[in-house]
Amino acid sequence: MKIIVCVNHVPDTETKVKVAPDNKSIDRAGVNFMLSPYDEFAVEAALKLKEQFGGETIAMSLGGDTHKETLRKALAMGIEKAVLLKDDAVRDSYSVARALADELKTMSPDCVLFGKQSIDYYDEQIPGLVAEFLGFPSVSVIVKLEAKDGHITCEREIEGGHETVETKFPVVLSAQKGLNEPRYPSLKGIMAAKTKPIEEKKPAAYSALVEVLDMKKPPPKAAGKIIGTDKTAVPELVRLLHEEAKVI
Amino acid sequence: MNVVAFAEQREGKFKKVAFEVVQTSKKFADQLGASHVTVAIGDNLSSALALLAPYGASKVITAEDPRLQQYSTTAYAKVLAEIAKREKADIIFLPASQMGKDLAPRIGAKLEAGIAADCVALNLKGADIIATRPVYAGKALIDVVVKSAVKIFTLRPNVFTATPGSAGTIASEKATVELTDADFTSKVTHVSVNAGRPDVTEASIIVSGGRGLKGPEHFHLVESLADTLGAAVGASRAVVDAGWRPHDEQVGQTGKTVSPSLYIACGISGAVQHLAGMSSSKYIVAINKDKDAPIFQVADYGIAGDLFEVIPALNEELKKSLGK
Numbered sequence: 001m002k003i004i005v006c007v008n009h010v011p012d013t014e015t016k017v018k019v020a021p022d023n024k025s026i027d028r029a030g031v032n033f034m035l036s037p038y039d040e041f042a043v044e045a046a047l048k049l050k051e052q053f054g055g056e057t058i059a060m061s062l063g064g065d066t067h068k069e070t071l072r073k074a075l076a077m078g079i080e081k082a083v084l085l086k087d088d089a090v091r092d093s094y095s096v097a098r099a100l101a102d103e104l105k106t107m108s109p110d111c112v113l114f115g116k117q118s119i120d121y122y123d124e125q126i127p128g129l130v131a132e133f134l135g136f137p138s139v140s141v142i143v144k145l146e147a148k149d150g151h152i153t154c155e156r157e158i159e160g161g162h163e164t165v166e167t168k169f170p171v172v173l174s175a176q177k178g179l180n181e182p183r184y185p186s187l188k189g190i191m192a193a194k195t196k197p198i199e200e201k202k203p204a205a206y207s208a209l210v211e212v213l214d215m216k217k218p219p220p221k222a223a224g225k226i227i228g229t230d231k232t233a234v235p236e237l238v239r240l241l242h243e244e245a246k247v248i
Numbered sequence: 249m250n251v252v253a254f255a256e257q258r259e260g261k262f263k264k265v266a267f268e269v270v271q272t273s274k275k276f277a278d279q280l281g282a283s284h285v286t287v288a289i290g291d292n293l294s295s296a297l298a299l300l301a302p303y304g305a306s307k308v309i310t311a312e313d314p315r316l317q318q319y320s321t322t323a324y325a326k327v328l329a330e331i332a333k334r335e336k337a338d339i340i341f342l343p344a345s346q347m348g349k350d351l352a353p354r355i356g357a358k359l360e361a362g363i364a365a366d367c368v369a370l371n372l373k374g375a376d377i378i379a380t381r382p383v384y385a386g387k388a389l390i391d392v393v394v395k396s397a398v399k400i401f402t403l404r405p406n407v408f409t410a411t412p413g414s415a416g417t418i419a420s421e422k423a424t425v426e427l428t429d430a431d432f433t434s435k436v437t438h439v440s441v442n443a444g445r446p447d448v449t450e451a452s453i454i455v456s457g458g459r460g461l462k463g464p465e466h467f468h469l470v471e472s473l474a475d476t477l478g479a480a481v482g483a484s485r486a487v488v489d490a491g492w493r494p495h496d497e498q499v500g501q502t503g504k505t506v507s508p509s510l511y512i513a514c515g516i517s518g519a520v521q522h523l524a525g526m527s528s529s530k531y532i533v534a535i536n537k538d539k540d541a542p543i544f545q546v547a548d549y550g551i552a553g554d555l556f557e558v559i560p561a562l563n564e565e566l567k568k569s570l571g572k
């Protein structure tokens with residue numbers, strides 16, 4: 001089975017966001033980047049499928065040279081090969097997805113795995129776009145995955161419950177927290193990752209369909225008030241909720 | 249110009265977010281002088297359609313088929329894209345719900361339409377809709393414009409409030425879109441519903457608990473306060489990772505992003521990753537015994553005290569005032 005996992009390189013969750021002088025992006029100075037957290041679940045799922053079915057695992061990322069760090073992390077977890085679609089340009093989701101799909105088409109994958117969303121732009125678009133470009137079925141936001149005799153049963157999260165979805169290979173899946181426990185790279189894995197190949201390719205350019213006009217910090221919340229230090233403050237809290245906030 | 253709104257239903261009932269999408273899209277259609285059509289996909293929908301009228305729907309197109317009773321990504325995407333094409337849609341509105349977020353990119357790829365995802369504000373500038381959306385887990389906001397001929401907007405639930413007005417009449421029309429087995433390559437075979445409380449992404453009130461509760465056996469405090477308020481139960485990652493609470497309750501950067509009208513944080517310190525998921529709540533109450541906990545920086549009202557004493561007292565007081 002040919003299993004490909006697409007991974008993104010994003011600012012870590014501790015990042016204090018500062019808007020860059022262009023007022024359209026963040027100031028990257030001093031920001032640490034990492035493998036997007038949901039993509040770790042996708043990498044783990046890829047490794048599990050390989051353990052079950054054999055075959056090969058490939059990690060793919062579109063971005064600048066720095067994305068190699070994230071690809072190395074996937075390799076250290078146990079992925080065998082990596083492809084960097086090297087491009088420093090700013091792209092919207094559509095143009096990332098088109099370029100990923102172009103490359104995926106040449107690879108004839110059985111399963112393409114994604115994180116449910118990147119924790120930079122939170123677009124949650126690329127898995128569905130790629131699936132449509134490939135003409136594959138897709139199941140997004142999965143928390144359970146079982147594959148047997150070519151049949152796939154997934155559970156995906158919906159509001160207030162879960163859906164069981166049946167589908168088959170070749171397929172696009174996007175991973176939600178809860179799908180599995182991503183393994184930590186072993187020391188041996190980290191060493192091995194240093195010599196595993198990262199193939200570089202040039203992705204085609206596509207014009208963006210969505211343009212960022214402006215980025216700003218949300219208006220700061222006015223400091224609230226501490227209305228007490230024990231249960232005697234409760235009646236006042238309830239009064240404020242009723243009369244001032246009018247939320248109950 | 250033509251505006252299409254996708255009205256999400258499950259089990260034959262329109263979701264609250266469907267009303268938000270219909271009303272918001274209708275407002276922009278009116279401002280742009282555009283026609284407005286609501287599209288509903290499922291089975292046996294006719295009796296529910298009247299519920300859309302108070303939110304401004306006047307023309308509704310339904311695609312009804314027993315095979316569409318349950319959601320199927322591939323089949324729903326085909327039907328919605330096909331109807332959008334027939335209606336010559338310029339703008340398509342969907343909810344940023346689990347269904348809407350699953351469908352939007354499929355439709356976007358079919359129609360070469362750019363998507364402004366998870367919008368929290370929309371403003372007209374000339375003939376363009378400028379969409380505001382949170383990025384970096386709400387640490388920044390971006391304004392985007394969609395440049396493709398067909399434009400898609402998905403609206404974050406609970407942000408665009410829907411207020412029923414006077415109901416006009418609804419002209420409904422059944423669309424026939426031919427579907428074969430090949431269109432159902434992924435399909436839902438079963439839906440399990442969590443009993444009882446609303447989901448964190450849909451609730452207008454959330455009571456959340458963190459490590460300050462000391463153990464899963466104390467979460468009944470949070471649960472009974474939630475039940476008094478008809479609220480959802482939320483959780484910090486610390487308690488989800490500890491196995492005290494299920495994953496789908498986690499609020500934050502790697503959990504749910506929520507915008508309720510009231511968020512009550514109990515024994516939650518307010519780490520940046522948690523704040524990312526809930527700081528857009530309209531009102532925030534924090535109960536934490538550490539007066540320097542960062543949660544108080546975003547809380548409108550705080551009690552810097554012991555939750556084991558404050559939560560039961562709050563529950564009693566609310567029961568009294570709500571007549572329960």
Ligand SMILES: Cc1cc2nc3c(=O)[nH]c(=O)nc-3n(C[C@H](O)[C@H](O)[C@H](O)COP(=O)(O)OP(=O)(O)OC[C@H]3O[C@@H](n4cnc5c(N)ncnc54)[C@H](O)[C@@H]3O)c2cc1C
Pocket residue numbers: 013037457458459460461483484485486487498499500501502503504514515516517518519520521522525535536537538541553554555556
């Ligand atoms: C990549 C990454 C992603 C993350 N994503 C998320 C996420 O999505 N959501 C999330 O929540 N976290 C997330 N975190 C974790 C986050 O950094 C914090 O560790 C977590 O939010 C802490 O949870 P807590 O507030 O319950 O626990 P703590 O930080 O331990 O806080 C417990 C609080 O309870 C108070 N307390 C204790 N006893 C009492 C009492 N008797 N009465 C009143 N108050 C009391 C304490 O004063 C303290 O403030 C993420 C971290 C990383 C690295």
Ligand SMILES: Nc1ncnc2c1ncn2[C@@H]1O[C@H](COP(=O)(O)O)[C@@H](O)[C@H]1O
Pocket residue numbers: 006007008009036038039042060061062063093096100113114115116117118119121122123124125126127
């Ligand atoms: N530049 C990229 N290269 C490869 N995969 C990506 C890239 N950006 C996003 N992805 C994948 O698409 C998923 C969803 O991202 P998004 O649609 O941007 O929220 C991520 O979790 C990754 O698996």
